[in-house]
Amino acid sequence: MNDLFPANQGKKATIDDVAALAKVSIKTVSRVFNAEPNVRPTTRDRVMAAARELDYQPNLSARRLAAKRAFVIGLLYDNPQSDYIIAIQEGALQICRQYGYHILIHPCTEEPAGLVSEAVNLKSQGMVDGFLLSQPISENAALIQALEQRNIPHVRISQRALGGAPCISVNDEEAAARMTQHLIELGHTRIGFVMGHPDHGSSHDRHDGFQRAMAAAGLTVNPDWVEQGLYNFESGYSAGRRLLAAALRPTAIFACNDHMAMGVLTAAHEQGVTVPGQLSVCGFDDTPMARYSWPPLTTSRQPIHQVALLAAEVLLKRIRNEAGGDQSHLLHCELVRRASTGSAPG
Amino acid sequence: MNDLFPANQGKKATIDDVAALAKVSIKTVSRVFNAEPNVRPTTRDRVMAAARELDYQPNLSARRLAAKRAFVIGLLYDNPQSDYIIAIQEGALQICRQYGYHILIHPCTEEPAGLVSEAVNLKSQGMVDGFLLSQPISENAALIQALEQRNIPHVRISQRALGGAPCISVNDEEAAARMTQHLIELGHTRIGFVMGHPDHGSSHDRHDGFQRAMAAAGLTVNPDWVEQGLYNFESGYSAGRRLLAAALRPTAIFACNDHMAMGVLTAAHEQGVTVPGQLSVCGFDDTPMARYSWPPLTTSRQPIHQVALLAAEVLLKRIRNEAGGDQSHLLHCELVRRASTGSAPG
DNA sequence: GCCATCAACACAAACGCTTTATTAACAGCG
DNA sequence: CGCTGTTAATAAAGCGTTTGTGTTGATGGC
Numbered sequence: 147m148n149d150l151f152p153a154n155q156g157k158k159a160t161i162d163d164v165a166a167l168a169k170v171s172i173k174t175v176s177r178v179f180n181a182e183p184n185v186r187p188t189t190r191d192r193v194m195a196a197a198r199e200l201d202y203q204p205n206l207s208a209r210r211l212a213a214k215r216a217f218v219i220g221l222l223y224d225n226p227q228s229d230y231i232i233a234i235q236e237g238a239l240q241i242c243r244q245y246g247y248h249i250l251i252h253p254c255t256e257e258p259a260g261l262v263s264e265a266v267n268l269k270s271q272g273m274v275d276g277f278l279l280s281q282p283i284s285e286n287a288a289l290i291q292a293l294e295q296r297n298i299p300h301v302r303i304s305q306r307a308l309g310g311a312p313c314i315s316v317n318d319e320e321a322a323a324r325m326t327q328h329l330i331e332l333g334h335t336r337i338g339f340v341m342g343h344p345d346h347g348s349s350h351d352r353h354d355g356f357q358r359a360m361a362a363a364g365l366t367v368n369p370d371w372v373e374q375g376l377y378n379f380e381s382g383y384s385a386g387r388r389l390l391a392a393a394l395r396p397t398a399i400f401a402c403n404d405h406m407a408m409g410v411l412t413a414a415h416e417q418g419v420t421v422p423g424q425l426s427v428c429g430f431d432d433t434p435m436a437r438y439s440w441p442p443l444t445t446s447r448q449p450i451h452q453v454a455l456l457a458a459e460v461l462l463k464r465i466r467n468e469a470g471g472d473q474s475h476l477l478h479c480e481l482v483r484r485a486s487t488g489s490a491p492g
Numbered sequence: 493m494n495d496l497f498p499a500n501q502g503k504k505a506t507i508d509d510v511a512a513l514a515k516v517s518i519k520t521v522s523r524v525f526n527a528e529p530n531v532r533p534t535t536r537d538r539v540m541a542a543a544r545e546l547d548y549q550p551n552l553s554a555r556r557l558a559a560k561r562a563f564v565i566g567l568l569y570d571n572p573q574s575d576y577i578i579a580i581q582e583g584a585l586q587i588c589r590q591y592g593y594h595i596l597i598h599p600c601t602e603e604p605a606g607l608v609s610e611a612v613n614l615k616s617q618g619m620v621d622g623f624l625l626s627q628p629i630s631e632n633a634a635l636i637q638a639l640e641q642r643n644i645p646h647v648r649i650s651q652r653a654l655g656g657a658p659c660i661s662v663n664d665e666e667a668a669a670r671m672t673q674h675l676i677e678l679g680h681t682r683i684g685f686v687m688g689h690p691d692h693g694s695s696h697d698r699h700d701g702f703q704r705a706m707a708a709a710g711l712t713v714n715p716d717w718v719e720q721g722l723y724n725f726e727s728g729y730s731a732g733r734r735l736l737a738a739a740l741r742p743t744a745i746f747a748c749n750d751h752m753a754m755g756v757l758t759a760a761h762e763q764g765v766t767v768p769g770q771l772s773v774c775g776f777d778d779t780p781m782a783r784y785s786w787p788p789l790t791t792s793r794q795p796i797h798q799v800a801l802l803a804a805e806v807l808l809k810r811i812r813n814e815a816g817g818d819q820s821h822l823l824h825c826e827l828v829r830r831a832s833t834g835s836a837p838g
Numbered sequence: 839g840c841c842a843t844c845a846a847c848a849c850a851a852a853c854g855c856t857t858t859a860t861t862a863a864c865a866g867c868g
Numbered sequence: 869c870g871c872t873g874t875t876a877a878t879a880a881a882g883c884g885t886t887t888g889t890g891t892t893g894a895t896g897g898c
Contacts, residue, residue: 158616160854171878176856184876207556207618208854211883216553218596228574228780235597248619250564250594251581270504272553272884273594379784408784415786434574435781438725438754440761506884517848522886530845554884557853 159200168196179204216275217247219461220268222261222289223280224254226378227405229433230450234280234303237454245462250274254283262292269298275465276300278457282346284308299471301461303453305347312464313474314457318348321446321479322355322400323362325428328444328481329398330363333490334426338371338396340385340406346377352402352430371396375406382409390417390425397425397490404429404436407443411486422488432482441485449477505546514542525550562621563593565807566614568607568635569626570600572724573751575779576796580626580649583800591808596620600629608638615644621811622646624803628692630654645817647807649799651693658810659820660803664694667792667825668701668746669708671774674790674827675744676709679836680772684717684742686731686752692723698748698776717742721752728755736763736771743771743836750775750782753789757832768834778828787831795823 165172170189177185178193185193196202210216221238223231231253239249250273254261261283268274276299283289284302290309293300302313329337339356342349360367370392373385382401386409389399401407407429411421419425421441429436432447456475464471511518516539523531524539531539542548556562567584569577577599585595596619600607607629614620622645629635630648636655639646648659675683685702688695699718706713716738719731728747732755735745747753753775757767765771767787775782778793802821810817 162854172855173857173879174877177877180856186876189876203613203616205557205618205854207553207560207562208883209856210553211551211557211885212854212856214553214856214883228578232574232577236599236601239597239599248596251585251597253582253585255582267549271549272551379780405784412784412786412788434725435784438751438758438781439784440758440786442758508884516846518885519849519887520847523847526886530847532846535846551884554853555886557855558884558886560853560886 158205159197159202161202161204163200164193164196164202167200168193210272214272215465216272218250218274219247219458219465220250220252220265220274220277221280222252222254222265222277222283224283225280227431227433229435230431231280233450234278234454234457237451238278238458241455241458241462245466247275247462261286262289265289266292266296266298269296276461278461279303281305281348282343284313285345285347299461299464301457301464303457305351307474312460312472314453314460315474315476316348316448316453317476317478318351319355319358321448321481322352322430323359324355324479324481325400325430325444325446326356326359327363328483329400329426329428329487330359330365332398332426332487334396334398335365335490336368336371336394336396336398337365338373338389338399339367340373340375340382340389340399340401340410342375342402342406343377344374349377349402356400368396375402377403377405379405379409379412382406383413384409386410386413387417390414390419398487399425399427401427401429404431404433404443404445407445407486408435408439411439411441411443421486424491426487426490428487436482436484439486444484444487445482447480447482449479452477504551505543505548507548507550509546510539510542510548513546514539556618560618561811562618564596564620565593565804565811566596566598566611566620566623567626568598568600568611568623568629570629571626573777573779575781576777577626579796580624580800580803583797584624584804587801587804587808591812593621593808607632608635611635612638612642612644615642622807624807625649627651627694628689630659631691631693645807645810647803647810649803651697653820658806658818660799660806661820661822662694662794662799663822663824664697665701665704667794667827668698668748668776669705670701670825670827671746671776671790671792672702672705673709674829675746675772675774675833676705676711678744678772678833680742680744681711681836682714682717682740682742682744683711684719684735684745685713686719686721686728686735686745686747686756688721688748688752689723690720695723695748702746714742721748723749723751725751725755725758728752729759730755732756732759733763736760736765744833745771745773747773747775750777750779750789750791753791753832754781754785757785757789767832770837772833772836774833782828782830785832790830790833791828793826793828795825798823 161172161175165175175193178190279302284304285306294309300311305315375381375385399410401410410427414421428444430446432445436443436445507518507521511521521539524536625648630650631652640655646657651661721727721731745756747756756773760767774790776792778791782789782791
């Protein structure tokens with residue numbers, strides 16, 4: 147800490163102080179701080195020196211008022227999975243810091259009724275410059291339409307194209323097919339599937355991938371072995387119980403996310419079914435939990451961090467009218483083999 | 493959606509428009525919107541009606557500049573546990589919304605070197621009005637001192653008193669003693685303990701509680717059965733392996749948090765030690781994961797949500813100079829019995 | 839009926855920056 | 869050397885609030 151006298155006489159320096167000390171007009175100081183052209187290097191240095199000496203910090207409120215920009219992006223989400231949200235927050239923040247922006251979080255835990263007006267107000271009050279929409283709220287048509295109609299910059303993290311805004315997607319279909327193929331390669335033919343929440347686009351994509359891989363291997367999907375889940379532990383648990391209660395039960399269960407896979411594992415443990423001896427179980431997402439379960443869960447790792455980086459970058463470029471502010475991106479998952487999947491019994 | 497023409501001719505209404513329509517001065521409009529006294533009810537109604545008609549939204553940037561308040565609080569944290577942070581964010585946000593404030597997140601994942609100046613800048617730039625400090629950064633002496641020295645409002649979530657700011661604490665010592673007592677009541681006398689990260693105050697408090705309860709029951713703490721951990725799965729796993737490798741091993745292991753308890757569970761599973769038949773395991777925190785482990789984990793539920801509510805409320809009162817802005821609070825945990833603890837064998 | 843009191847409101851000056859014109863400096867060119 | 873065009877810097881006008889100082893009309897005590 148070399149700032150023994152950081153609060154210079156208790157008064158914060160303003161742009162006028164800097165201009166006076168550097169013997170230039172305030173506009174020139176503004177130019178320097180906004181990296182605008184038409185400033186001679188020598189002048190620039192003089193301004194910077196003066197700013198440093200006065201410990202000058204541009205007042206953000208004033209900048210915002212004058213420039214009509216907030217230097218803040220809003221992060222909208224209604225996903226209850228902490229790990230996912232935290233990863234998105236961290237990734238987005240990493241980019242924001244590079245651009246000198248900040249993040250305002252806006253979880254929508256309650257009914258989405260007031261959500262649209264809340265979001266619009268946030269923008270019209272000058273709180274934020276745009277929004278990053280995480281799944282599944284990024285698939286809310288009313289919200290997207292409202293943002294689009296008012297020209298509010300936004301970038302969506304979603305598997306579904308919706309409106310004209312850029313969209314950062316993960317190829318869930320492909321990854322689910324890859325996972326199914328992994329089970330098939332282990333010799334499984336009786337494969338059960340636990341679907342995710344029907345409102346999430348990802349749930350359908352993963353199901354599609356499963357179906358495609360099964361068909362490609364010439365295997366039939368037994369409808370009795372396909373259960374509807376809700377992306378949470380409880381739904382996975384009850385789906386697991388139902389699947390394991392069948393007269394002829396599957397030798398492998400592919401749950402659409404890790405939480406449900408954990409539920410399936412618990413159902414198996416309760417009934418004394420060994421994993422992966424008698425039953426292989428796999429999930430999706432590679433949540434931290436997947437490494438800590440017993441046995442550790444085979445799953446598919448989403449590049450969440452990468453998604454967040456891209457989403458924030460595209461949004462900021464969009465806000466700042468830079469190139470690349472309208473590009474969508476498609477990312478891929480990575481299969482993570484752990485101990486919960488093994489060769490088919492018999 | 494009843495706002496078919498929300499953007500009234502595309503131009504946002506200002507306080508002048510409202511004043512003109514209501515036939516009062518802008519100062520009066522300001523009074524109404526800030527709930528200040530000296531406005532006749534009839535006048536107030538006229539202003540509100542005009543505001544509604546024009547869909548007036550006070551411009552926050554202008555308010556901030558003029559009032560020198562940001563209507564935003566910063567949330568500082570360096571805790572890697574997503575569930576904890578998300579819970580804190582949600583609780584704090586709940587209170588903030590009541591007061592019309594917002595939250596700016598500021599995780600400090602890297603070295604805390606620049607942290608102090610970052611935080612101070614955030615305040616001096618007018619980005620935030622104060623800070624909510626979560627564990628363990630709330631125990632960073634340099635940061636606390638800097639905030640205190642510059643009179644930056646802050647509230648700490650921590651077990652350790654530090655400086656003069658209000659502190660929201662959880663009685664970890666008591667809860668750990670209660671948990672230990674639970675094991676003793678189940679007949680255990682050979683009880684192992686996995687400590688948390690030495691930098692976290694909570695780790696020491698929980699250890700103290702354990703020691704106290706053991707002493708109170710006339711049991712001796714075998715130093716061979718006390719392992720140092722780091723509050724993560726891996727450290728719990730290796731501590732578990734060491735404890736289970738002992739010639740005479742404990743019949744119960746109390747891990748200082750759920751992550752480490754999961755590690756102990758995995759170590760037990762690997763060695764074929766049945767839980768809770770041969771070994772009881774308990775954790776601390778009641779993370780969502782604890783419900784989903786096998787067997788479900790006995791743990792101690794921290795009132796995280798309550799902590800966040802209180803912390804935000806005290807901070808906002810402090811910022812707004814209301815009563816209660818200097819009160820510290822101490823909350824209590826709740827023992828959550830699940831299947832991972834049972835009677836001592838033999 | 840007059841002066842003090844007070845509620846209710848008007849006016850104008852900040853707040854600290856960006857932005858739009860505008861002027862000054864400076865080069866190239868015939 | 870004067871003309872033009874470009875670059876560097878200035879002056880002044882907002883941005884939409886809050887806030888301090890003034891002003892007015894109504895109330896009440898004597």
